Amino acid sequence: MEMTENQTFTERFDLLGCIQCGRCTGGCPVTVRTNLNVRRFVYDAYNEELLEELARAAEIWDCTACHTCAVRCPKGLKPLEVLIGLRSLLVESGKTQPSVRDALESVFREGNPWEKPRATRSDWMEGLDVPIAQPDQPVENLFFVCCTIAYDPRVQVIAQNLVRLLKGAGVNYAFLGDDESCCGSEVFTLGEEGLFEMIVEDNTELLNGYQAERIVALSPHCFTTFRTRYPNLKKPVLHYTQLLAELLEQGKLAFKGGLAKKIVFHDPCYLGKQSGVFDEPRRLLKAVDGVELVEFDRSRERSLCCEGGGGKMWVESESKKERLAETRIRDARALGADIVAVACPFCVLTLEDAVKALGYEEEMRVVEIMELLGELEVDQDKTNPA
Template sequence: MGTINGWIFVAVTLCGVGCFAWIVAGRVRLIMAGKPDGRMKLSWQRTAVAGGQVFGHRRLLQDRRSGLMHLVLFYGFIVLQLGALEIIFKGLTDRSLPLADRSWFAFLQETTVVLILLAVAYAAYRRYVRRLSRLPKGWKPALVLIWITALMVSVALTLAFDRLREGKEEASAMAPLSSALASALQEISSNAHWIRNGYEAAWWAHLTLLLGFLVYVPLSKHFHLLTAPVNWLFRPGGPPKMAPLDLEDETSEKFGMNEIADLTRATRLDLFACVECGRCTDACPAANTDKGLSPMHLMTKLRDTLLAKGKIFSPSAAMPLPSSSSTMDIRQTMTWQSESWMISDSSSAEPSLIGDVITEQELWACTTCRACEESCPVGNHQLTPLVEMRRYLVLTEGRMPAEAKKTLQNIDRQSNPWGFPRQERAAWLDAFAAREGWRVPTIRDNPKPEWLWWVGSMGAYDLRARGVTFAFARLLREAGVSFAVLGAEERNSGDTPRRLGDEYLFQELCRSNIETFRRYGIKRIVTTCPHTYHLFRNEYRDFGFDGEVKHHTELLAELLAEGRLAPRQPVARTMTLHDSCYLARYNGVTEAPRAILSAIPGLKVAEMARSGKQGLCCGAGGGRMWLEEPGRRVNVVRTAQALETGADLIGSSCPYCLTMMEEGVRLHGAEERTTALDVAELLAMSVFPMRKREG
C-alpha cells in the first residue's frame, strides 16, 4: 500500500492502542484503589471454573437463545481476529500470512461474518422489536449493534475488493460472501483504479472501525470483555457467605459501607464487569413485585458514582441519579447512566452511598435470595455492597425499620423474634410427649447422640412449624437414629440479625452457640431450617466451628436410601416443590427433597417453570420474614406459579417457606384445593399411614 500508508497505519494504530491502554489503566487504578478483602486470590479450582464460564458460557446458556447469540459473537470475534491480522498484513505487504491463503480459511472467515450478522439481527430484534423489559433501549446499545454491523460489512467489502484486485472474478463455494459481493461490485465498474481505491477505502474503514471499537470497549459496558474473565478467576469457590467484621478493632470509626472509599477491590471489579444485561433484575423477587430495587441498577449507580469520583470518563455530574419506586420505573431508568459522558470534577463533595446513590427502601427490599448472583453471567456479587450498607445503617448509625429494631431486641432479650419467654422454647417437648406418649430426648437425656437436632425458633415456637417438628421427630425415632435436642438451652442461630445487618448480635449468638457445641462435644448437627443450615455449615466456620451439618431432607433421603425408613401408604396426590433459596441456591441442595418425594408411592411431582436454583424466593429471607411488605407480596407471586401447575400440594423444606406458601394459598382463596406441606410431613403420611396430617 506504500510507505506513506504504512507510516499512517503505524500512527493510527499507536494512537488507538495508546488510548485504549490509557483508559484501561485508569480503570485498573480505580479498582486497585479499593480496600483489599482477601477475595482476589488465584487457585487452580477457580481457574477451571473461570474457564468453563468464559469459554463454555455455562451461566449465559441458562437462557439458551441469548446464550447462543453471545456464543456466536464471542467465538466469532475470536475467529475474525485471525482474519483481521490477515487483512492488515496483506494490505501492507500484498502477501498472505501462512495458512491464510487456504480455501478453508476464507470459508471460515466468511461463514463467521454471516453468523455474526445474524446474531446482531437477533440482538436488535430482542431489544427493539420484542422490547424485552430487562434490556436498556438507549442509543448506546444501538450504537454497538451498528458498529458491529459496519465492522462485518467492512470485512466483507475488503475481501470482495481483494478478489477483484487479484482477478478472481468467478463464483466460489469456499468464498460465497466475497465472491457474490465481488460479482455485484464488478457490475458497477471493472476499472482498476476504482477497484484499488475501493479496496483501500474498505481496508482503512475496517482498521478504523476495529481501533475505534477497541477504544470504545473500556468506555462502555463492553469493558466486561476484559473484566468478566478476571472476575470469574477471582470468584470465591464454595457456598457464598458473608464476611465477618472485626468488631474489636478499636481503630475502626465505622462498620459497613457508605462511601466510595469503602468499596473493596472485589466489589469495584464487579462493578466494571457488569454487562447491564438485566438478568439479575429479571430474576429479583423485589424487582418483580415493585419494591424499587433493581440489582443491575444498584451496580450501575455504584459504578458511575465511582467513575465520577475517579475523574475518568463518567456520567455528567449534573445528571441526577434516578430514583424509582416500581419495576416499570427501574426499567425505564436503566439507561440513565449511558446518555451523557464527560470528564467529571472529583473535587465535589463525597456522596453518601445511602441516600445520594441508593435509597434505604432499596436496601431493605432485598430478600438476600441470591437469584441475582445465580443469574449473573459475569459472576458478580450484587449482595455484597447491599449487606455492607445495611451493616453501616445498623452498626454505625443505628437506623433500621421499626419492625427490624423490635425483632432484633426480641432476639437479644429472649432469643426469638417474637419476644416469647425464653423458657417456653422447650414447651413443644411437653406438647409432643402428651400427644405421642414418648419424649424427645434432650442433650441431658442422651449426652452422646449421633446427631444434635437444632429445632430452631420457628420449629419450637410457631404452631404450624411444630407440625414439621413433630413429623421429623417421629421419623428419626422410626429410623432408629440416636439424636437429642438442646431444649431450653437452644438459642437463636443468628441468621436474622446477620442478614439485617446486626453483626454484633450475630457474633454474640454465634460464639455462644459454638461454646455450647464444644461443651457437649457436638460434631454432627441436623436442622429443619435452611437458614440455620447455611449459617452452621458455612459461616460459623469463620468463628471456629468445624462440625458436620445436614439439612433434614438430606438426612431423610439417606435414611430412605439405607432402608431405615419405609414409605408404605400410597399418597395419591400431585405435589409441586418450592425450593428454599438458602438450600438450593446457597448450598446446591435440590435432589434430596426430590429423592424423598420420589420414594413416596402414588405421589406425582409437577415442577414449576422456575425451580431448583432458578426458583423464585418466597419473600421471607434476608430478615424480611419479620418486616412489613409494601405493594405486591412476593409469596403471592410465587404461590401463583405453584398453582399454575395444577398440583394440590405445595411442598417446601423450610419453615419460612412453609409459612409464606400457606399465606399465599390463603390470599389466593385456594385453601379448598391446595395445601402446603413440608416434605417431612408428607413422608410421615406415608411411613405412618394412620396419620393424615402432622401438627
C-alpha cells in the same frame, strides 16, 4: 462478609471487581414488583459520600437475601451483601423500623426474633420424650430446631413429626432444648453485624461443646448460615432432608400407606440455590406410594423466591403488585397440583398466605415435607434400624 476494621466499604465488598454486567439485577426476583436495582447500589456505593443517602433508600429492604445475585455474579461478588452493608449503617444509627428493632432485641434477650421467652423454647416437645443432648454424651445427630419452628404453632409440627419418625427409624439423636439460640440468619440479613458476630461466637462454642458427629438443621436458613457463616464450627452440617434421604437409601426408613396426590416441590432458596440440595427432598416425596411428583418450570436453580427471607418477616413491602408467593401458587394451580410441598418454615408461611389470598384453600394446600411424612406411618417391617 469478613470484617476488618480499616477496610473501606469499597474494599469490603470488592466493588471494584464489578463489571456492571447486570446479571445481579437481571436475576433478582423482586425486580418485577419493587424498584430495587441491586447493580445500581453496587455502582453507587463506590462513592463513599453517597453511602448515607443510599442507606436511606426504602428499596434496600426489598431484598429477600435469596442470593441469586451472588450465585450468578461472574466476578464472585455478593451484591446482596452491599444492601445488607447499607442496612447495617442504618441499624448502627438506630434508625430502623420498630418491628426490626423489636426482633433484634428479642434475639439479643431471648435468643429468638419472635419475642417469646427462652424458657418456652422447648414447649413443642411436650409429650414426646425428646432426648436432650448432654456435653459428656456422644451423639450421632445433634438437631438444631430453628426459632420459627420452635415457637410458631403452624410449623412446630415439623419438629414434632421428625421426632416421631426418628424414633421409628432407630436413629441416634438428641435436641438442644432451651439451650438452643437463634442461628442469626435473619440477624445477619437485617444488618445487625455486632449481634450476629456475637451469636456466631456463642453458637460455635455451644455446638462445638457437644460430642456430636454432625449437626442436623431443620430449617434451610440455619443450615446454610451454619455452613457459610460459621468459620469455626467443627462439625459437618446437614439439612434434615439429607439425613432422611440417607436413611431411605440405607433401607432404614420406609413409609406405610400411600398418598394419591399430585405434589409439586418448591425449592427454598436457602436449601437449593444456596446449598445445592435439590434431590433429597424430591427423593423423600417419591418414596411415598401414590405420589405424583410434578415440577415447576422454574425449579431447582431457577426456583422463584417466596420472599420469606432477608428479614422480610419483619419488613412489609410497599409494593402493591402481586407477591412472588402468589405467582408461585398460581403456577402450582396451573400444574393442577393438590399439594405444594416445601422444606422451609418461611416458605410454608408465605406460600400458605398466598393460597389464602388467592382463595385456593379448597383446591390445594401447602405443606412442609415433614408435615406430609408425619401423616404416614413409618413401615416398621421394611424399616431396618441399624
